[in-house]
Amino acid sequence: MILYELDAINEQYFSPYTWRILMSLNHKNLYKNTKRVQVKFSDKSLINHKGFNTVPVLEDKGIWINESFEIAKYLEQKYTDTPSLFGGEKSMKLTFIINQMLDPKILSILARIIVADVYKVLKPEDKKYFRETREKMLNKKIEDVELESDKYIPIFQKELNPFRKIIKNNDYMTGNHPVYCDYLLFGFFMWARNSSPKQILVKDDVLWHWRNRMLNLFNGFAKKSNGFEIK
Numbered sequence: 737m738i739l740y741e742l743d744a745i746n747e748q749y750f751s752p753y754t755w756r757i758l759m760s761l762n763h764k765n766l767y768k769n770t771k772r773v774q775v776k777f778s779d780k781s782l783i784n785h786k787g788f789n790t791v792p793v794l795e796d797k798g799i800w801i802n803e804s805f806e807i808a809k810y811l812e813q814k815y816t817d818t819p820s821l822f823g824g825e826k827s828m829k830l831t832f833i834i835n836q837m838l839d840p841k842i843l844s845i846l847a848r849i850i851v852a853d854v855y856k857v858l859k860p861e862d863k864k865y866f867r868e869t870r871e872k873m874l875n876k877k878i879e880d881v882e883l884e885s886d887k888y889i890p891i892f893q894k895e896l897n898p899f900r901k902i903i904k905n906n907d908y909m910t911g912n913h914p915v916y917c918d919y920l921l922f923g924f925f926m927w928a929r930n931s932s933p934k935q936i937l938v939k940d941d942v943l944w945h946w947r948n949r950m951l952n953l954f955n956g957f958a959k960k961s962n963g964f965e966i967k
């Protein structure tokens with residue numbers, strides 16, 4: 737299996753959507769059979785010959801899939817003898833709804849906090865494309881977004897209140913074991929951890945503890961990745 741992800745300096749691979757799949761592959765004991773290949777913002781030839789413009793992309797025995805949720809669904813349906821990511825068809829559909837609601841909201845808030853840090857961990861050849869596309873998306877210069885980044889940290893924290901309520905009585909979103917819904921949210925935290933020194937959660941917040949549990953899953957798989965220290 738090949739997983740295409742975004743490149744970064746110092747192997748600080750930060751793509752939030754790819755992190756969902758990295759965790760899912762570990763969950764389903766498939767990571768050991770996976771080769772990770774880095775794609776550049778400035779050169780997507782490895783994936784765009786299949787019509788894809790974003791990562792993650794998964795290639796499995798001649799089958800190519802993109803869109804993180806589609807990849808998770810594929811893994812779930814193809815590898816049925818490994819631990820389930822969703823716990824059934826209905827949960828999968830409900831998780832998709834959460835996915836659709838979560839992504840635009842969290843992306844736009846977190847981008848306003850870390851975009852300047854992400855810019856710093858890009859390979860030099862990717863900076864021009866990233867600046868052009870992200871400044872268009874945010875309607876501001878990266879440096880001006882950074883000036884206001886502190887303002888968005890409490891907004892980000894407040895946005896996570898529903899998850900805080902869920903996690904309060906559980907180790908993970910649905911009980912004692914992580915499921916894809918945990919990886920959905922966790923991907924965003926890995927985006928921040930691997931690109932930015934900013935601390936986006938307050939120590940001892942229930943989500944801070946949840947994030948620690950997530951970092952420690954699969955023998956500390958996420959924790960061992962190159963990023964910044966979480967305090």
Ligand SMILES: N[C@@H](CCC(=O)N[C@@H](CS)C(=O)NCC(=O)O)C(=O)O
Nearest residue numbers: 751752753789790791792803804805
């Ligand atoms: N909905 C997609 C989003 C994927 C996405 O936006 N990936 C980003 C990296 S985190 C990307 O590849 N961007 C390429 C670009 O902006 O040109 C998914 O869930 O896979």
